[in-house]
Amino acid sequence: MRIGLIGTGRIGTLHARTLSAHPEVTELVVTDADAMRAVEVAAALDATSVPTVSDLFSLDIHAVVIASATASHAELIRTAAAHGLPVFCEKPIALDLQGTREALRAVEAAGTLLQIGFMRRFDAGYVAARQAVLTGRLGRLHTVRALTSDPAPPPAAYLPHSGGLYRDCLVHDFDAVRWVTGREIVSVYATGSDAGPAMFREAGDVDTAAALLTLDDGTLCTATATRVNGAGYDVRMELAGELDQFAVGLDARTPITSLEPGAPPPPDKPWPGFLDRFGPAYEAEIAAFVRVLRDEIPNPCDGEEALAALLAAEACEESRSTGRPVALEALSPA
Numbered sequence: 001m002r003i004g005l006i007g008t009g010r011i012g013t014l015h016a017r018t019l020s021a022h023p024e025v026t027e028l029v030v031t032d033a034d035a036m037r038a039v040e041v042a043a044a045l046d047a048t049s050v051p052t053v054s055d056l057f058s059l060d061i062h063a064v065v066i067a068s069a070t071a072s073h074a075e076l077i078r079t080a081a082a083h084g085l086p087v088f089c090e091k092p093i094a095l096d097l098q099g100t101r102e103a104l105r106a107v108e109a110a111g112t113l114l115q116i117g118f119m120r121r122f123d124a125g126y127v128a129a130r131q132a133v134l135t136g137r138l139g140r141l142h143t144v145r146a147l148t149s150d151p152a153p154p155p156a157a158y159l160p161h162s163g164g165l166y167r168d169c170l171v172h173d174f175d176a177v178r179w180v181t182g183r184e185i186v187s188v189y190a191t192g193s194d195a196g197p198a199m200f201r202e203a204g205d206v207d208t209a210a211a212l213l214t215l216d217d218g219t220l221c222t223a224t225a226t227r228v229n230g231a232g233y234d235v236r237m238e239l240a241g242e243l244d245q246f247a248v249g250l251d252a253r254t255p256i257t258s259l260e261p262g263a264p265p266p267p268d269k270p271w272p273g274f275l276d277r278f279g280p281a282y283e284a285e286i287a288a289f290v291r292v293l294r295d296e297i298p299n300p301c302d303g304e305e306a307l308a309a310l311l312a313a314e315a316c317e318e319s320r321s322t323g324r325p326v327a328l329e330a331l332s333p334a
Contacts, residue, residue, distance in 0.1 A: 005030045078102070093306050121300060142240060166192075166225075174312040185328060
């Protein structure tokens with residue numbers, strides 16, 4: 001199996017390591033907008049590098065993994081579809097609904113495969129939470145609390161191209177809520193604060209956000225995110241039902257300190273970032289992609305899942321702007 005990888009940044013390099021070590025991958029070919037970075041990654045992994053994306057698509061490859069800059073995803077998906085190639089793409093497909101739908105139409109017309117990289121679906125805690133819901137261990141689920149807190153803001157230059165906190169960050173929580181509960185988000189009521197560093201106001205973004213989600217069975221969910229959580233990287237989900245209550249992401253490295261007498265001390269090594277917290281999940285999603293290519297398992301996260309999560313993010317942006325609840329069906333084409 002010969003696989004092409006586009007993008008050798010932090011996530012792309014991790015995917016390159018995973019692919020190069022996989023027994024079913026006989027050759028890995030990498031490329032990057034920074035050609036020298038691709039050369040260095042390839043040399044470290046005994047892989048092959050090519051200067052451009054066009055060079056990559058001219059080769060006889062069996063599949064493509066896209067881990068390049070967000071703005072390039074939709075076009076690369078369409079190009080891969082035109083070449084009849086199955087694709088694994090890190091989220092998002094695009095930062096807008098039109099671009100996402102156009103890419104999905106290209107994949108459907110070509111009859112190819114698209115797997116989206118929502119890595120939380122491969123994290124042990126989230127997998128266990130989904131099983132707890134599906135098997136009824138919680139009884140009737142009534143409340144879900146989801147949060148994503150980054151320890152420090154990204155570079156200022158990143159913000160105008162990120163899509164904003166809902167599309168870039170909370171979209172992971174929206175996907176996780178749908179996947180864990182097996183329910184659809186039908187409406188949102190969202191707000192945000194730009195009271196932190198000035199670069200967020202300058203980019204028209206917020207550094208902290210909150211949303212109330214209503215699921216199609218009436219379950220209520222809160223989803224919060226911030227870029228300025230100095231204690232460390234904190235990603236959790238709490239699920240409360242009539243019979244029990246469970247938490248994902250609560251362990252010895254969760255960056256939170258209890259003020260109760262006799263409580264455990266704060267973590268010595270809180271999670272510093274997403275690659276540390278979700279490294280095994282990133283590896284598992286790529287291993288699953290190889291199994292999909294070998295027809296061993298069905299696609300665990302297709303492009304329609306990405307569209308559903310983006311719809312929730314779009315609805316949150318509209319709600320933040322208008323100050324009113326937004327029904328997701330209002331964003332769907334007539």
